[in-house]
Amino acid sequence: MTIRVIGAGFGRTGTASLKAALEALGFDKCYHMTEVFAHPADAKIWRGAALGQPVNWDALFVGYQATVDWPSCTFYRVLMVQYPEAKVILTVRDPEKWYASALQTIYQVRFTFPTTVMRHIIPMLRAVLGMQDVVFWQGTFHGRFADKAYAIEVFNRHNDAVKQFVPPERLLVYEVSQGWxxxxxxxxxxxPADQPFPHVNDAAEFQQRITQRLHLLQRVLGAVLFVIAGLITVGWRMRARTRQAKIGS
Incomplete structure (x- = not known):
């Protein structure tokens, strides 16, 4: 098994729908950002790749036939060399709509409480978010994603670079609204006969799913802080009693 399809489009361009479509067509499994959350050890590999460290791509992609979304879209040129028979799909979207979607979903989640707090407590979250910083928030957008004009400029520049680099016969520029x-x-x-094209992970669905996860994180954070506060209180009381015992003696 080897990589047969390389997705070169940024996240929030329909990559989740493309993943579902490719897997329905037999190109499974398809590697997506969700795979990194499922296998957080991969985060170290992607971070290393962004820093110029060698990667055993075949080992990373064992069991996969396609890649889409971040972090893999950042390395489409490397993957094209590694898998010369693979075809490339550039998912595109209206730049204004893309920015609004990314801002309201993945960016908002990354830089809001409790994510910024929990990353310091949960090693898995720290590894994945740290990788995201290196690969795209800093590595691609140079810490300026909140600057709409700059982010859209980077988005357009990336799409133009893909179109110029990939041979036409090997490239599909694609909007998921075009369907099968x-x-x-x-x-x-x-x-596929009698199978509608999958449209998944729109902004509303993403927000609902993330809201549920953030509520869970908040409960976890609350429990952790409660335990820490309890330990501090116990420690303070024990220390106070020890001092009183010394004074009494």
Whole structure:
């Protein structure tokens, strides 16, 4: 098994829908940012790749036939060399809508409480968020994603670079709103009969899912702080009693 499809589009361009579509077409499994959360040890590998360290791509992608979304889209050129038979799909979207979606979802989650607090407590979260910082928040957007004009400029520049670098016969510039036809034609596979194209992970769905997770994190954080406060209180009382005992003696 080897990588047959390389997704070069940024996150929030329909990459979750493309992942579901590719897997439905037999290109499974498909590596997506969600895989890093499921396998947080991968975060160290991606971070190392961004810092120029060698990567055993075949080992990383054992069991996968496709890649989409961050962090892999950042390395589409390297992956094209590693997998010369793989086709490249550039998912695109109206830049204004892309920015609004990314700002309201992945950026908002990354830089809001309790995520910023929990990353210092939960090693898995620290590893994954640290990788994201190195690969795209800093590595791609140079810490300026909140600057809308700059972020959109980076987005457009990336898409133009992909179009210029990838040979036309190897590239599909694709909007998930186009559905099955162009995707199946490009991949030389039949259009699934009686199966609607998957449209998943829109902003509303993302917000609902993340809200649930943030509430869970808040409960965990509350429990952790409660335990810490309890330990501090116990320690303070024991220390006070020890002092009183010394004074009494």
């Amino acid at each position: 036809e162009p995707l199946c034609k490009f991949l030389n596979v039949p259009v």
